[in-house]
Amino acid sequence: xxxxxxxxxxxxxxxxxxxxxxxTFELSLENVWPATQSQLYAELGRLxxxxxxxxxxxxxxxxxxxxxxxxxxxxxxxxxxxxSPAVNRRSDMLLRVFFLDQVGTGAARGYxxxxxxxxxxxxxxLLGIREFVIGQGDDALRLYGDIALEWGLRLTAAQRExxxxxxxxxxxxxxxxxxxxxxxxxxxxxx
Amino acid sequence: xxxxxxxxxxxxxxxxxxxxxxxTFELSLENVWPATQSQLYAELGRLxxxxxxxxxxxxxxxxxxxxxxxxxxxxxxxxxxxxSPAVNRRSDMLLRVFFLDQVGTGAARGYxxxxxxxxxxxxxxLLGIREFVIGQGDDALRLYGDIALEWGLRLTAAQRExxxxxxxxxxxxxxxxxxxxxxxxxxxxxx
DNA sequence: GCTTCCATGTAATGCGTTACATGATTTT
DNA sequence: AAAATCATGTAACGCATTACATGGAAGC
Numbered sequence: 032x033x034x035x036x037x038x039x040x041x042x043x044x045x046x047x048x049x050x051x052x053x054x055t056f057e058l059s060l061e062n063v064w065p066a067t068q069s070q071l072y073a074e075l076g077r078l079x080x081x082x083x084x085x086x087x088x089x090x091x092x093x094x095x096x097x098x099x100x101x102x103x104x105x106x107x108x109x110x111x112x113x114x115s116p117a118v119n120r121r122s123d124m125l126l127r128v129f130f131l132d133q134v135g136t137g138a139a140r141g142y143x144x145x146x147x148x149x150x151x152x153x154x155x156x157l158l159g160i161r162e163f164v165i166g167q168g169d170d171a172l173r174l175y176g177d178i179a180l181e182w183g184l185r186l187t188a189a190q191r192e193x194x195x196x197x198x199x200x201x202x203x204x205x206x207x208x209x210x211x212x213x214x215x216x217x218x219x220x221x222x
Numbered sequence: 223x224x225x226x227x228x229x230x231x232x233x234x235x236x237x238x239x240x241x242x243x244x245x246t247f248e249l250s251l252e253n254v255w256p257a258t259q260s261q262l263y264a265e266l267g268r269l270x271x272x273x274x275x276x277x278x279x280x281x282x283x284x285x286x287x288x289x290x291x292x293x294x295x296x297x298x299x300x301x302x303x304x305x306s307p308a309v310n311r312r313s314d315m316l317l318r319v320f321f322l323d324q325v326g327t328g329a330a331r332g333y334x335x336x337x338x339x340x341x342x343x344x345x346x347x348l349l350g351i352r353e354f355v356i357g358q359g360d361d362a363l364r365l366y367g368d369i370a371l372e373w374g375l376r377l378t379a380a381q382r383e384x385x386x387x388x389x390x391x392x393x394x395x396x397x398x399x400x401x402x403x404x405x406x407x408x409x410x411x412x413x
Numbered sequence: 414g415c416t417t418c419c420a421t422g423t424a425a426t427g428c429g430t431t432a433c434a435t436g437a438t439t440t441t
Numbered sequence: 442a443a444a445a446t447c448a449t450g451t452a453a454c455g456c457a458t459t460a461c462a463t464g465g466a467a468g469c
Contacts, residue, residue: 032427032428033312033314033317034428034429036317036318036321037317040317040320040321040324043321043324048447048448048449049448049449049450050446050447050448050449053448059320060317060320061311062311063311063312063313063316063317063320064311064312064313064317065311065312065429066429067429067430067431068449068450069429069430069431069432069450069451069452070428070429070430072448072449072450072451073428073450073451076450090448091437091438091447091448092436092437092438092447092448092449093436093437093447093448093449093450094447094448094449095448095449104324107321107324108324108325110318111318111321111322111324111325111329111333112325112329112332112333115336116314116315116318116337117314118314118315119310119312119313119314119315120252120253120254120255120256121224121254121255121256121310122254122255122310123224123307123308123309123310124307124309124310125254125370125373126224126227126228126231126251126254126255127227127301127302127307128366128369128370128373129231129250129251129254129366129367129370130227130231130234130298130302130366131302131366132362132363132365132366133231133234133295133298133299133302134299134302134303136362138302138303139366141303142302142303143369145306146307170395170398170399171323171327171395172323174323174391174392174395175319175320175321175322175323175330176320177391178319178334178388178391178392179316179319179320181384181387181388182316182319182384182388185380185383185384186377186380189376189377189380192376193372193373193376196372197369197372197373200365200368200369201365201369204361204362204365207361208361223455223456225456225457239419239420239421240420240421240422241418241419241420241421244420256457257457258457258458258459259421259422260422260423260424260457260458260459260460261456261457261458263420263421263422263423264422264423264456267422281420282419282420282465282466282467283419283420283421283464283465283466284419284420284421284422284464284465285419285420285421286420286421414469415468415469416467416468416469417466417467417468417469418465418466418467418468419464419465419466419467420463420464420465420466421462421463421464422461422462422463423460423461423462423463424459424460424461424462425458425459425460425461426457426458426459426460427456427457427458427459428455428456428457428458429454429455429456429457430453430454430455430456431452431453431454431455432451432452432453432454433450433451433452433453434449434450434451434452435448435449435450435451436447436448436449437446437447437448437449438445438446438447438448439444439445439446439447440443440444440445440446441442441443441444441445
């Protein structure tokens with residue numbers, strides 16, 4: 032149930048409409064907590080009903096500008112320091128690894144190599160973002176943005192290294208199982 | 223929609239009942255793709271209706287032993303090699319980092335330190351699992367199990383290092399913002 | 414005989430996605 | 442005048458969680 036906290040968090044930086052928040056979700060929270068338009072408007076309605084946010088002003092085209100209330104701020108802080116973060120357990124990527132013996136070493140290695148490539152690509156994208164956001168915001172905001180970005184960089188780097196290592200291990204098994212193929216078939220060594 | 227593939231993957235190793243599968247989910251897939259009893263029985267029903275699995279035998283207490291069909295195996299392989307894995311974007315842990323400026327440096331540092339501790343704990347648990355499963359299964363199964371476990375180890379190690387680094391950066395900001403506290407207030411240096 | 418384990422199912426509720434639906438204002 | 446953007450809302454559907462509900466078989 033973190034969507035509400037994401038909304039409260041964004042509103043804690045200043046008032047915004049549902050539409051504004053949607054843009055922010057698409058831009059800066061896309062890789063952390065994606066949300067759709069439907070979800071946002073529904074959540075804003077609920078938050079307003081519960082008194083955690085309030086409509087501060089109405090603009091053209093039915094625009095409603097929401098503002099966080101003191102209760103909202105309290106709930107945000109409570110969540111931040113007292114509710115322990117949920118771990119993200121589901122991993123499609125890893126689930127597949129468990130079943131890779133169903134497709135043979137060639138395809139398995141291919142899968143892992145593609146994971147490595149994807150990790151490199153994501154890493155590069157994050158480096159691009161870092162260049163773009165350098166020096167934005169005040170001290171604290173910049174620091175926490177940096178910290179989040181650094182996690183992305185470390186995660187993608189670790190994923191790349193792991194996937195390459197894993198592809199290597201699969202390749203070793205491949206050699207071991209088919210030593211008769213090719214003339215360099217000295218595969219008796221198992222380290 | 224990976225639950226079905228998790229089920230197909232498990233059944234690809236041999237027939238099992240819903241109850242058996244549930245135990246396997248609780249034991250070995252808990253950290254990769256958790257599933258509840260309700261979900262499992264529903265999914266088995268759907269898979270059977272679509273011909274991807276079949277009831278191979280009925281036992282005592284209404285036990286139904288499911289078996290993967292050729293279509294099921296084909297679907298599993300298709301998913302493994304042709305469907306690109308979905309990335310797990312939502313991260314409660316990281317979402318909080320974005321809003322840490324709402325709680326002050328002390329609480330923020332505390333949050334990051336607890337993340338580091340948790341990562342250490344998870345890492346240790348994985349090491350325990352590794353000791354326990356050493357040498358189980360045939361070559362291929364052991365390899366892919368190892369690879370999955372290795373990811374867990376690298377992820378938790380990276381998380382620990384990152385969280386400790388981040389806590390250090392917050393501590394530096396803390397010093398910078400409150401240099402008057404304590405007598406060792408030489409905080410003019412910024413790296 | 415009692416407890417534990419095996420074994421399957423249904424119902425209610427919530428979150429998330431996709432699609433549908435509408436209209437006002439600003440920009441070109 | 443047309444197109445793009447701003448702006449909000451509803452509906453249908455699927456997946457996940459929790460709780461409810463039932464009963465047979467095996468072990469002590």
